[in-house]
Amino acid sequence: MTNIDPPSPLRSAVYGAPPADLVDVPDGAVQLSPLRPGAEALERQPDAAFETIVVAAPPGAIERRHVLAHALRTLAPGGQLTVLAAKDKGGQRLRAELEGLGCDVAEHFKARQRICTVGRPETPLGLSEAIAAGSPVTLEDVGLRSQPGIFSWNRVDPGTALLCRHLPPLAGRGADIGAGLGILSKAVLLAPAVEMLTLVEIDRRAIEAARVNVADDRARFLWADVREAALADLDFVVSNPPFHAEGIEDRGLGQAFIAAAGRMLRRNGMLFLVANRHMPYEEVLRATFRTVKTVTDEGGYKIFEARK
Numbered sequence: 670m671t672n673i674d675p676p677s678p679l680r681s682a683v684y685g686a687p688p689a690d691l692v693d694v695p696d697g698a699v700q701l702s703p704l705r706p707g708a709e710a711l712e713r714q715p716d717a718a719f720e721t722i723v724v725a726a727p728p729g730a731i732e733r734r735h736v737l738a739h740a741l742r743t744l745a746p747g748g749q750l751t752v753l754a755a756k757d758k759g760g761q762r763l764r765a766e767l768e769g770l771g772c773d774v775a776e777h778f779k780a781r782q783r784i785c786t787v788g789r790p791e792t793p794l795g796l797s798e799a800i801a802a803g804s805p806v807t808l809e810d811v812g813l814r815s816q817p818g819i820f821s822w823n824r825v826d827p828g829t830a831l832l833c834r835h836l837p838p839l840a841g842r843g844a845d846i847g848a849g850l851g852i853l854s855k856a857v858l859l860a861p862a863v864e865m866l867t868l869v870e871i872d873r874r875a876i877e878a879a880r881v882n883v884a885d886d887r888a889r890f891l892w893a894d895v896r897e898a899a900l901a902d903l904d905f906v907v908s909n910p911p912f913h914a915e916g917i918e919d920r921g922l923g924q925a926f927i928a929a930a931g932r933m934l935r936r937n938g939m940l941f942l943v944a945n946r947h948m949p950y951e952e953v954l955r956a957t958f959r960t961v962k963t964v965t966d967e968g969g970y971k972i973f974e975a976r977k
Contacts, residue, residue: 685725703873717745726754732818735803738796744789753784814881816874828970832943841904846895851879906930907941924953931957940975
């Protein structure tokens, strides 16, 4: 007699952080968001792997359709996909996007969120096209590996470009916190006296792209929340800190980055930071660092040089 292993039980999954008061997420659901360090990758899940999936839809249209298509691909027949989005963060288009992928949509509204529930359609439409549109790509005009959904995914951010132009030659061990695609890191590593540079980034997709973009043996790559990264005794930190978290403005993020840089640096270590002019960073810089200097104020951005 041949022993046949029973099929693995279907799992539940969640993408992002849907509000607990709007939708139920089963206990033990597998986290699939690239913005959650340690999460599994949605795009690497097998077909029909999940019985239920709950998705907090990202705000970008290309990224959102990419996630929805992968979610439907990984949803088992008879399973249920629940997707929610704020009206001004893609919610107005959510039903049409799901219908465009072949779904019959049931929906309701709560707390300014559109909440859509669908099953896997018998004949999904356009999944491969939506997946391809949101997949990693090499941007020939800027020579970078990138992907929709990453910060400034298809252009060099002006603040980053400004800081690259004003960076002095650096030396020793350092970190690029909130490293994104690695553009700032590439500029740092032009200095031969840099011994090691750790790129810290909360977006797994950006870290994977940066591994391609920053082809230097001195570079290290850390998928982590900067606020929790265990780095210390560094000679320098560079940063273009974010002020949005999953599409929602959070000015406290940049302030937390500054505090984290202060913990990472040795005495006399230096922080080089670029920020939108209106961001309230001067007070926390002066509270964290011994000296703070404004290097330049142009084009809507400020560059700060701060010494521990």
